[in-house]
Amino acid sequence: MGRHLAGKVFGKCGKGAVWLVLVLMAVIVCFPVAFVVSGAFSAQWELEQNLGPVLGSAEGMARWSLLPLAPAFQSLVELLMDSPQFFVMFWNSVKISLSILAGQMIFGIPAAWGLARFSFPGKGIVQMIYLVLMLMPFQVLMLPEYIILNGMGLLDTHLAVILPAVFSTFPVFIMQRFFHGVPEAVLEAARIDGAGNFQIFCSIGVPLGLPGILSSGLLGFLESWNMIEQPQTFLKTKALWPLSLFLPEIGLEEAGMGFAASLMMLVPALLLFLCGQEYLEQGIAAAAVKE
């Protein structure tokens, strides 16, 4: 009896300790985000004071306060009011990401439906090709894509970044797994009522596969918003650059502006993440289990 009780107490303490460790880890993981937020709301003088040793203007070590001594909107206001360059880059990022998303939906949704619900000769090979391309790192496809874009005269235009990403096979893979889960009986019933293939796709497939479409859209947006290698390789003109290439050019000397711009880059991704965390998890898990 005594041993049983001891075990219970020990178990409770163990659970509490595990919980504490998890919370501590979670705080560390989230720290960089908190860092950006506090940096964006700090005044330039406070940043310079804290970061002096890193900038080489002061002795000692850099410091950081997660709650700024004097919260200020100065950097954000300056960024949003007086830096037309920032707006160009921000708009480029929005344009590129949304175009990619739209293209992935237009081409990817029907393709995923076709692969999930029909059988036709060569389907196995097509699926293998899609899987392999989905998992290939960009570096392998960098030269091939460059060759074709060059041939089409698209280099140094936004289309050079958009088109290859539209035909990324990742969204098809995710959506296919969700379309697979639509019960055959529902489709059969619609067929008996005389609905055609296209009608079934629009009125049953898309609504029932919506979680998959959302998962894929969310993962796709995060990926294209974060794109670095592709614009770096295919865009020469600075005026065409997305925000992700502009940010690394800001040194710590302009920390105020830099953190404000970082925050602006972070906010759209974070908002989508917070609204769609559930779909994001489903999308990730879709790769872990066999269809």
Place this chain on the structure above:
Amino acid sequence: MRRRRNSLAGLLFLLPDFIGVLFFALLPFFQAVVRSFQSAVTARWVGLKNYRDVLGNSAFRLAAGNTMKFTAVCIPLLVLLSLAAAVCIQRVRLGKAALKGAFLLPMAVPAASVVLVWKVLFHSNGLINGSLQRFGMEKIAWMSSDAAFWVLVISYLWKNLGYDMILWLAGLAGISPEIYEAARVDGAGEWKCFTKITLPNLKPSLYTITVLSFLNSFKVFREAWLVAGDYPHQSMYLLQHLYNNWFRELSFDRIAATAVLNGGVVFLLILFLQRAWDTEV
């Protein structure tokens, strides 16, 4: 008749996307394979010369070696850490969703938006060295010594821990609770349940997660480039740096050969992944 009409419909759904894939990825890749056997400027047939050049190139050896070393260190670390996190988080009741969200958050954070943070953290007078000093330890030259490699490792773990944790949780959710109940009735303790039930049942997930983690490890270049630019300390010089530098020199012949080699390795791994999926019932 109906079956044939149906298969035609399936093809029609697929076709627009497939044409794009063919045009923007598959055919150009085969063109690159052809190029890997030609000289860059004159497109003369040179056999295996490009491959010999690449394999004998010191920058390639450095990059490939670093990439391999990085994988060998990171993947076991990530897989174990994320498994531990998943097993722990599965039992937590208080704030489970928030904890999952916190671990997953880095996935949504664009690498470019934390460059400044990384610079402040890893500078020789930065925050991490500041804390080290406070505990009476030596400063570490994070960006200009072999420690740069560990900056990459930390970045990779930070970015991928939550992602892998979700994959493990999906695997854990697939184990039926009845097995555990039966084992408990037979008097098995927590640890025994873990080693005799949980681990064997997670074996298929292990393959998937390892391969996916490997493929995600190529993306760590972003962090490396963002904090250290085109010519980082040699301990974090990765394959993507090599591609970029050769790209600037327009040595397409060598890039083509490297891409074929690199693609071949990835393809082999994908075959492993496929087998893992096939054995998973």
